[in-house]
Amino acid sequence: MNERAMTQVELSRRAFIQTSIAAGGGMLLGFHVPSVHAARVESQPWKTPTNGVEINAWLTIDKDGLVTIRVPHTEMGQGALTSVSMMIAEELNVDWSKIQAVFADPNRHVTRGKEYKVMTTHGSQLVRLQHPHIMQAGASARERLKAAAAQAWSVDRSAVEAKLGTLKAGKRSGTYAQFATAASRITLDQEPAIKTPDQWWLLGQSKQRLDIPTKVDGSAAFAIDTRLPGMVYAAVKCCPVPWGKLKSFNFAAVRQRPGVIAAIEMKAVPGKTAHSDMQNGVAVVADSWYRAKTALDLMPIEWDFGSNVAVSTESQWAEAKVLLTQSGEVGHKTGENTLDLIAGSDKVVTAEYRRPWETHARMEPINATVSVSDTRVDVWSPTQDQSLALMLAADQAGRDPKDVFVNTVFLGGGFGGGGGGNTAVTRQAAEISRQLKRPVKVIWSREEDIAHDKQRPPQVTRFSAALGANGLPTAWFTRSVWFTQDGMPRIGAAFADYAIGNMPYKVPNRLHERHNGKTHIPTATHRAPGANQHGFMTESFVDEVAQAGGWNPLDWRIEMTKGLDDWQLVLKTLKEKAGFRTDLPKGEGMGIGVVESHGTIAAACATVSVSRRGELTVEKVVIVVDSGHVINPLGATEQCEGCVAWELSHAWIGGLDLKDGRFTNTNFDTYNLLRIDQMPQVDVHFALSGGAKWGGLGEPAGPPVPPAVANAIYYATGKRVRSTPFRMHDLSWSS
Amino acid sequence: MNISLTINGSPYTVDVEPETPLLWVLRDNVGLTGTKFGCGISQCGACTVHLDGQAVRSCAIPVAGAVGRRITTIEGLVENGKRHPVQAAWIEMGVPQCGYCQSGQIMAAAALLSKRRNPTDQEIDAAMSGILCRCGTYLRIKQGIRRAATLMQAE
Numbered sequence: 001m002n003e004r005a006m007t008q009v010e011l012s013r014r015a016f017i018q019t020s021i022a023a024g025g026g027m028l029l030g031f032h033v034p035s036v037h038a039a040r041v042e043s044q045p046w047k048t049p050t051n052g053v054e055i056n057a058w059l060t061i062d063k064d065g066l067v068t069i070r071v072p073h074t075e076m077g078q079g080a081l082t083s084v085s086m087m088i089a090e091e092l093n094v095d096w097s098k099i100q101a102v103f104a105d106p107n108r109h110v111t112r113g114k115e116y117k118v119m120t121t122h123g124s125q126l127v128r129l130q131h132p133h134i135m136q137a138g139a140s141a142r143e144r145l146k147a148a149a150a151q152a153w154s155v156d157r158s159a160v161e162a163k164l165g166t167l168k169a170g171k172r173s174g175t176y177a178q179f180a181t182a183a184s185r186i187t188l189d190q191e192p193a194i195k196t197p198d199q200w201w202l203l204g205q206s207k208q209r210l211d212i213p214t215k216v217d218g219s220a221a222f223a224i225d226t227r228l229p230g231m232v233y234a235a236v237k238c239c240p241v242p243w244g245k246l247k248s249f250n251f252a253a254v255r256q257r258p259g260v261i262a263a264i265e266m267k268a269v270p271g272k273t274a275h276s277d278m279q280n281g282v283a284v285v286a287d288s289w290y291r292a293k294t295a296l297d298l299m300p301i302e303w304d305f306g307s308n309v310a311v312s313t314e315s316q317w318a319e320a321k322v323l324l325t326q327s328g329e330v331g332h333k334t335g336e337n338t339l340d341l342i343a344g345s346d347k348v349v350t351a352e353y354r355r356p357w358e359t360h361a362r363m364e365p366i367n368a369t370v371s372v373s374d375t376r377v378d379v380w381s382p383t384q385d386q387s388l389a390l391m392l393a394a395d396q397a398g399r400d401p402k403d404v405f406v407n408t409v410f411l412g413g414g415f416g417g418g419g420g421g422n423t424a425v426t427r428q429a430a431e432i433s434r435q436l437k438r439p440v441k442v443i444w445s446r447e448e449d450i451a452h453d454k455q456r457p458p459q460v461t462r463f464s465a466a467l468g469a470n471g472l473p474t475a476w477f478t479r480s481v482w483f484t485q486d487g488m489p490r491i492g493a494a495f496a497d498y499a500i501g502n503m504p505y506k507v508p509n510r511l512h513e514r515h516n517g518k519t520h521i522p523t524a525t526h527r528a529p530g531a532n533q534h535g536f537m538t539e540s541f542v543d544e545v546a547q548a549g550g551w552n553p554l555d556w557r558i559e560m561t562k563g564l565d566d567w568q569l570v571l572k573t574l575k576e577k578a579g580f581r582t583d584l585p586k587g588e589g590m591g592i593g594v595v596e597s598h599g600t601i602a603a604a605c606a607t608v609s610v611s612r613r614g615e616l617t618v619e620k621v622v623i624v625v626d627s628g629h630v631i632n633p634l635g636a637t638e639q640c641e642g643c644v645a646w647e648l649s650h651a652w653i654g655g656l657d658l659k660d661g662r663f664t665n666t667n668f669d670t671y672n673l674l675r676i677d678q679m680p681q682v683d684v685h686f687a688l689s690g691g692a693k694w695g696g697l698g699e700p701a702g703p704p705v706p707p708a709v710a711n712a713i714y715y716a717t718g719k720r721v722r723s724t725p726f727r728m729h730d731l732s733w734s735s
Numbered sequence: 736m737n738i739s740l741t742i743n744g745s746p747y748t749v750d751v752e753p754e755t756p757l758l759w760v761l762r763d764n765v766g767l768t769g770t771k772f773g774c775g776i777s778q779c780g781a782c783t784v785h786l787d788g789q790a791v792r793s794c795a796i797p798v799a800g801a802v803g804r805r806i807t808t809i810e811g812l813v814e815n816g817k818r819h820p821v822q823a824a825w826i827e828m829g830v831p832q833c834g835y836c837q838s839g840q841i842m843a844a845a846a847l848l849s850k851r852r853n854p855t856d857q858e859i860d861a862a863m864s865g866i867l868c869r870c871g872t873y874l875r876i877k878q879g880i881r882r883a884a885t886l887m888q889a890e
Contacts, residue, residue, distance in 0.1 A: 077832025077870050208829045215834030216822040218769015218809035222835060225768035233763065258752060288751070290759035363773050363781055363835040363869045412771070412835030413869050446774040634829065638875070642832060645871020668778035668867065677860035679873035 040100040041081055041210040043219035053180035055144060057104070057115045058137035059088060061180040065165050067094050070104035072116035073126055074384050075211055076414030077642075078698045079635040082209045083127055084134055086631055090202045091138030091195060094176065095164045101210050103408035106386035111402045120385040122416060122525065124598040124696020127631055131694065135194040141183070143192045148182035149174060197629060197690065206634035211410065223409045224443060226369040226380040231439040232261055234432050235293035236425075238281030238452050239303050241661035242520050243268065246280045247302040254299045259291035260284065263299065264432050278424040279452060283432055289443050308520040309661040313356065313458075316658065319517055320354075320460045320481040328479055328513035332501035335509030341475035345466035349548045353537035354460035354723045357656035357663070358526060361673060364412020365449045366422060370429035371439035372397045377404040378439075381426045382411040384418030389426050396430035415646070416525035417453060424452065447666045455656070456526030457483045457519070459533045461500065463541045465507075471549025472559065475509040482533070483519040495530025499595045499703060500538050504567050505560040520661070527646055528699035531597035535703030536651060536710065536724065539593035543711045544720065553711065554580050554592055566689040570594060570601045570626045573687035578605035578622040582715055586735055587611065591711025593704035600627040600695030604644075606680070606708035610716045614732035618648060618680040618709055623701045628693025630686055636697045640684040643701035649674035651706030655725040672727075738798055742767065743811025753799035758782045760798045761808060769809040769838050773867070780866030783839035784808050790846035790862075809838035812845060820890070821845045824883035832870035839866045844880050853884050 052060030052068050060068045069088050073080040081101040089099050109116045117133050118125075146160040149167040152174075153160075160169045165176045197204070214220040239246060251263035262285045268277050284299060286292035342348055368381040370393060377397050383389040386406045394401040411418055429442040444452065459482035468474040478500055501512045526532065546556035554575055561567035571594060574580070580590050587610055594603035605622040623640045630636045653672040657664045665671040684701075710721045717733040740747045742765060749764040756775075761767045761784070770793060773781030777792040784793045785807035812819040818826075821844045831837045840863070847854055847862040854862070859880055868876070 077834060211834070212829055212831055213826055215831035215837055216825045216841060217813060217818070218767070218838050220834050221768075222771075224772065225762075227766060227768070288755075288759060288763040290755050290763065291752075361869060363771070363779065363833070363867065365772065410835075411833060413833045415869070443772070446776075446779075638829070638832060638872075641874055642871040645873065646869075649871075667776055668774045669776060673867050673869060674871065674873075675864045675867065676873040676876060677864045679871070682874060 041214055042102070043214045044221045053184050055141040055180060055184050056137055057108070058134070059092070059141055061176050063177050065098055065175055065177045067092065067099050067176075069099060069101050071101050072104040072109060072119045073121040074386065074408060074411055074414065074418065076121070076384070076411035076418065078414065078639060079209050079632065080121060080126055081211050082207060082635060083632055085210065086202060086207060087127075087131055087134045088138035090200060091135050092142050093162045093164060096202065096207065098165055106390050106406040106408065107402070107404065110387055110390055119387045121414070121418070122384050124600070124698040124700065128599050128627070128694040128696045132194060136191060139192045139194050140188065143188055144183040144186045145176055145179050147186045147188065148179040152179070152182065203631040204633070207632050209635060220410045222364055222412050223369060223380045223382040224364055224367045224412070226441060228369065228371055228439040231369070231441055232285050232287060232436065233289040233292045234283040234285045234429070234440050234442045235289060235296040236266070236281055236283040236428055236442060236444060236448060237296055237301065238266070238279035238448070239305065240451060241303070241305040241308050242279060242452065242522060243308065244280065244306045245304040246282055247304050249282050249302070250300040254284065254295040257291065257295045257298070259287035260295045261286055262436060264435055266428055266431060278427040283428065283442065285432060285436065285440065289441070293445060305661060311520065311658060311661045313658045316458065316483060316517065316519065317354070317460065323481045323515040323517060324460065324462050324479055326515070328515040330511070331497040331514045332510060332512040334507070335475075338475045338477050338509040338511040341509055342464050342466045342477055345475070347467040347548070348464055349467065349545050350462070350464045351541055351544055351722060352460065352462045353540060355458060355533045355536060356724065357458045357521070357658065358456040358650045358654050359450050359453050359656055359671065360413070360415050360417030360526060361450065361671060362411075362413030362415060362417050365446055366425045366444040366453060367442060368422065368425040368429040369439065369441040370397075370426065370433045372399070372430060372433040372437070375403065377430065379404065379406045379426060379430075380409055381406065381422055382409060382418055383422045383426065384411070384414050384416070388423065392423055392426045393430045396427045397434045415527040416529065446668065450665060450667065450671055451663060454522040454524030456529070456532070457523045459483070461534070461537045463537070465541075465545045467545070467549050471551055472556075473507045473545055473549070476507040477511050479513045479515070481515040481517050483517040483521070484523045485519055485521065498530030498597055499534035502596070503538050504564055504596065505542070505557075506562070521658070527643070528597050528702045531595050531700070531703040532647060532650070535593065535595035536706040539595060539704060539707030540710045540722065543591070543707070543714065552582065557592070557594060566601055566626050566693065567594070569687045569689055570603050570624050573685060574603045574605055574622065574624045577624060577683070577685050580605050584715065586733065587716055589712040589714065589716030591708045591713070591715060593707030593711065595700070595703040597700045597703055598696035598698075599693065600625055600697060600700040602700040602704050604701070604704035604708040606705065606712045608709060608712040608716055610713060610731050610733065612733060614730055616652065616713065616726060616731055618652070618678070620681040620683070621705060621708065622683045622685070624685045624687050625697065625701060626687050626689050626693070627695035627697050627700070628689055628691065630688060630697070633686065636686070637684045639697045640701035641682045643699060644682050644705050645674050645679060647702035647705045648680070648709065651709060651724045652678070652726045655728070738802060740798070740801060740806060741804070742806045743808060749798070751798060754797045756794050757784070757796040757798050757801050757806070758793040761793060767808050767810050771835055771838055773836070778867075779836070780839040780843060781836050783842040783866060785842060785846055788846065788849060790843045809842060812841065819845055820886040821848065821879065821883040824879045824886055828875050828879045828882055830872055830875040830879045832872050836866060836868045840868065840876055844876070844883065848880065848883055848887060852888060854880065
């Protein structure tokens with residue numbers, strides 16, 4: 001910031017961070033935020049209140065009985081603060097109005113032996129996989145409070161009742177706050193079991209997310225909003241063709257521009273993977289981001305693009321075409337003679353489906369603020385993995401991880417991107433701050449964000465199915481090619497078979513093969529990875545097979561999942577709720593899709609209309625999900641609505657195009673995202689099978705949407721759409 | 736050069752190039768970070784503020800063009816400690832998910848409702864289609880606008 005401007009602005013305006021470096025090098029931060037609301041999540045929830053008694057790492061209780069819950073997961077709108085708090089409040093038996101949520105301290109997690117067990121937030125795992133240890137933390141605290149009261153009252157712990165913040169045994173009673181200190185010193189002989197769903201009093205009820213009030217007045221602190229004294233701003237440009245090299249740059253040409261401070265080269269480290277490295281590039285540092293960005297744009301830079309400059313969408317599909325003729329790695333096999341049966345059948349359905357590159361395009365562009373001082377490193381980064389951000393900053397700054405402090409911020413969207421591009425920007429900010437010895441905020445322009453985010457890989461699949469006398473398939477063969485970068489094999493192994501290798505339909509002979517095509521484009525997870533590509537392909541092809549066999553597509557799916565109770569529950573619920581039919585007048589159509597991912601089965605029924613000129617309108621999408629249990633129906637519904645928008649956006653109007661080794665799409669004028677006038681009505685229904693099943697809800701409702709829409713387009717127009725985005729297809733029709 | 740601005744009713748003087756987009760003056764010079772950067776080319780609307788009551792994309796307004804005009808940001812929407820009906824409706828309907836675009840959504844909705852007390856679906860689409868939400872909160876945005884219209888009529 002310009003010194004003069006700084007003195008003339010009103011420093012006490014709200015949302016301006018008042019900061020000072022404490023004697024020990026520690027950083028004190030404080031917002032001047034007028035208390036216009038009584039939010040139970042503050043605008044800077046990484047700040048841990050210190051006025052309560054810590055019962056365990058997960059919660060404190062203050063003298064007024066306010067329970068502060070420390071949430072180790074990130075909040076990207078999916079409701080982590082709320083769902084973790086609900087699970088702990090359920091076990092602790094404390095009134096929901098007595099809860100406040102803050103983010104747990106990643107430094108503590110890393111230095112105290114993973115005290116929170118897991119500090120990443122991805123894969124729709126929070127409730128489905130983490131609920132046992134989160135609820136355990138609440139149950140343990142409750143039992144220790146009871147034990148403390150039992151000791152004081154000389155009664156057995158089992159005689160003490162803990163309810164809504166009050167402990168009671170016979171005529172004696174006291175508050176949790178009264179016994180918090182004693183409870184904090186108690187160790188239980190045996191940890192209590194967590195409650196079963198029939199014992200829940202809070203879980204299963206709709207609760208509005210705790211972070212909403214701070215998100216309507218501009219006070220919620222995102223990483224990009226971080227402001228520190230002495231902070232400088234950096235704009236970066238990496239080689240437009242990923243992994244190309246920086247040949248030269250002429251800083252002298254821009255160094256006299258107002259506010260410009262430095263230009264710093266950034267170098268990829270050979271041997272590091274795309275998952276943890278940064279690209280070759282250069283940063284211009286200035287006293288405001290706009291000045292840095294303007295100077296960067298004006299600075300002459302020469303690149304060595306390398307051989308990848310020859311790669312294009314066409315060259316990738318050509319490579320895929322060759323691979324599709326070759327046997328691949330076996331991803332699924334049932335029966336021995338799938339290929340022979342298909343070769344010998346007189347009724348075979350074949351089709352080829354594909355989907356292009358997509359990018360996260362989180363609304364908050366990739367950014368990070370890092371302060372490397374003599375004694376410590378502080379990081380603000382919209383990461384979905386604070387412990388990884390901590391280790392990356394420590395590595396780049398050359399510091400011991402125990403001296404690195406990651407401040408968990410609100411994320412301006414996650415979608416898998418918080419584990420992707422943010423690794424690079426955290427390194428960039430740490431490197432610049434290390435060199436300049438002052439805090440720096442690195443912001444990627446939207447163009448840089450689209451060019452250098454880690455992307456959702458493109459994919460092509462060839463399907464063949466042989467039909468038996470009853471019109472149902474007797475053999476089913478699929479061969480897929482998808483492009484992931486070396487260094488991301490775990491993504492390949494984990495997601496390559498989603499919604500294709502593991503499809504539920506009981507075909508007696510099945511073979512799925514896959515190829516991993518090579519690409520220089522860094523790849524990463526992207527909300528419902530694997531399932532989002534295959535869901536469209538498999539569930540569209542299913543409709544082709546059903547139609548060829550003379551089956552109604554919904555009846556086909558019900559028939560082919562006989563004996564799978566949860567699939568039957570979902571499909572029959574869809575049949576009841578959606579009113580699916582195939583006999584609408586031309587220009588109107590309904591279509592369905594059903595995909596399992598993250599432990600949840602999700603079905604969609606889309607209603608579309610297509611004008612004679614081919615203009616598509618998606619009128620309505622009905623979603624039915626079986627996640628086993630739902631702890632917050634309101635939050636779950638919101639996630640399903642968001643998933644519909646997410647996948648509809650890519651399938652209808654999205655898609656990145658590669659040319660000369662880079663994407664031709666640069667910003668929101670060339671990478672289209674769904675807008676309000678394109679959003680369909682969404683009805684969400686839960687068909688819960690319960691029991692031991694715990695599925696996620698942050699992603700699964702997306703994958704069945706594109707096939708539901710594509711199938712609906714077929715019924716409306718007679719046109720079968722086998723690739724996305726749909727906007728590339730001529731959907732016009734005449735009667 | 737020194738440029739004088741009126742933001743949320745208060746005077747400010749900043750020393751920036753006159754072509755600097757208002758967005759960056761608000762965020763980096765004045766410290767009002769509720770207004771967000773999303774694209775820099777008027778395509779996403781995250782930077783929406785009011786200029787003399789009209790919703791504009793602050794990433795595309797040179798600061799010199801805001802001199803002598805009333806600039807209102809999300810931080811200025813609360814008046815005398817009372818939330819704007821759009822903000823109240825947004826809480827009631829639980830609109831935000833990640834929240835990053837919501838300053839822009841709320842400013843656009845408030846400008847719409849100041850002109851149209853009971854907007855039609857088409858008017859809502861027209862006023863709001865310039866503001867992207869990657870979380871897909873569009874249905875709740877529409878509900879929020881209708882709720883805010885009701886709250887404003889009751890005032």
